Amino acid sequence: MSIHFENIVQREKELLCSTYGRYPLAISRAEGCRLYDLDGDEYVDLLAGIAVCSLGHSRADLADVMSEQARKMVHVSNLFYQNEQLDLAEKLLATCEADRVFFCNSGAEANEGAIKLARRYTSKVKKKDAFEIVTLERSFHGRTLCTLTATGQSGLIKDGYDPLPPGFTTVPFDDVDALRSVVSDKTCAIMVEMVQGEGGVRPLSMEYVDAVMELRREFDLLVIVDEVQTGLCRTGKFWAHQHYGIKPDIFTSAKALANGLPMGAVMVGKEAAQGFEPGSHATTFGGGAVVSAVAAKVVDIMQDENIAERAEEMGKFIKSQAAELVRKHPEKVAGVRGLGLLLGIELTFEGKEVWKQLLEKRFVCNLTQGRILRLVPPLVIEKQDILDFLACLDGILQKAEI
Ligand SMILES: Cc1ncc(COP(=O)(O)O)c(C=O)c1O
Structure with missing residues (x-):
């Protein structure tokens, strides 16, 4: 954990009401489908500020x-x-x-x-x-x-x-x-x-x-x-x-x-x-x-820019690709569901560790209801980002002990 990050955590404790269970990450810049932390490290954003920045950041x-x-x-x-x-x-x-x-x-x-x-x-x-x-x-x-x-x-x-x-x-x-x-x-x-x-x-x-x-x-x-x-x-x-x-x-x-x-x-x-x-x-x-x-x-x-159609197509693409994860890890992935680019990959087990490892590999997504990796990326996300995310998740699941 960098000294920058420790400082920001300490400052917040002294300055803000304590209402948020924050991710262990401080963001200083966001562009397109990428977030950058205080040290300038880049993350793929599959969260879009919780389904907010649908057209990408800082346009x-x-x-x-x-x-x-x-x-x-x-x-x-x-x-x-x-x-x-x-x-x-x-x-x-x-x-x-x-x-x-x-x-x-x-x-x-x-x-x-x-x-x-x-x-x-x-x-x-x-x-x-x-x-x-x-x-x-x-x-x-x-x-x-x-x-x-x-x-x-x-x-x-x-x-x-x-x-x-x-x-x-x-x-x-x-x-x-x-x-x-x-x-x-x-x-x-x-x-x-x-x-x-x-x-x-x-x-x-x-x-x-x-x-x-x-x-x-x-x-x-x-x-x-x-x-x-x-x-x-x-x-x-x-x-x-x-x-x-x-x-x-x-x-x-x-x-x-x-x-x-x-x-x-x-x-x-x-x-x-x-x-x-x-x-x-x-x-x-x-x-x-x-x-x-x-x-x-x-x-x-x-x-x-026909963003709705794009979201629909990309959602179908993610579902078809993620179905492969269900086939490969039937004991670990219960299914993939959702509409368009509001998608959930349901794990069969508590997902905190998987979510944490994804973050360490620089993919930001959300974990909801304990077992569901929720993907709400910018609607302008590229296929390659999705493929990289799924490959990373595949690797993590292979090693995950349940
Ligand atoms: C379906 C739904 N309704 C309402 C809200 C509340 O919105 P806000 O946080 O902007 O007050 C949210 C926030 O996540 C939501 O997902």
Whole structure:
């Protein structure tokens, strides 16, 4: 461990609140699909800042938009009309069937907004006394009090924060009967990720999504899709719900929206959008001119360069290559799953040591749920990087003792 690294660890201990279990790595520079540590050593990035920098790091075209806009106008507040927000909204709405957007600053804030909108629409427009939000086990929706309550996980994320807000129920993943057994006239919305990211890269089945839409009709409730991780081409379509052919009442976006600048969006159908009125919801920073201009450029690039198709093809390529690992190490690799470039390689054993060795060999990926190597690389990753990663993983697995 270099002296630079020891210093940064010590400084952080003295300066920051202790909330993160960090990787044993300090990054000083990032470019394309590469990260560089304090000593200048290079790493292949299969994490993209946790599915954020989908177009790669430190792009000159995005930096140009950022600096041009920063010289013109950074922040004036949502008291004013601003074309930058509208240009972005127009582009985003052209990618899906939503009709209105609310801009905010993060995934949690987008989900918080979605939950608030669902409740307010139900009480004010529908005039129904239905406030329950149903979510799925192992889901992840954020760290605000409401979104952590919606999150279907226990442990430190919820520990010590009682009392949590009422009106949330969590049901087992992809289990139609369990869902049917809790939905009632009190249900305001069912909230799902089409592919659970933090929860271990688990796509919902078509049958389950059909059942959700059936319940929507039966109980006149809202369907909220959390696309914070899956949106913006990550899964091989612009939005993951488009794989399932559904039109959610509300869906949320964040992570890749401004390729690393903090931004979130709540995307809403015309009907549910009636739930908000001036003064009912707001944010100081949401939809600021710089992030909006950058996000508009992100959407343009994603469309001009067919990034969704690229993600789909590359995902298929990784799956076919990784299937070889399953054949070679059936006792160590349980399978590969996911959509597009949101992929999980499931090990049969605790994966910390494998993950650590990958990092030592200069491949950065994420370990989730203890056994799943989650790959969420920049969507512009090259095949050779993937082949190098899989060859390295193959070597590690060969030697791994389980
Ligand atoms: C599906 C999903 N929803 C919500 C969030 C929370 O987003 P943020 O960390 O930007 O608040 C995340 C973050 O990982 C996520 O993956």
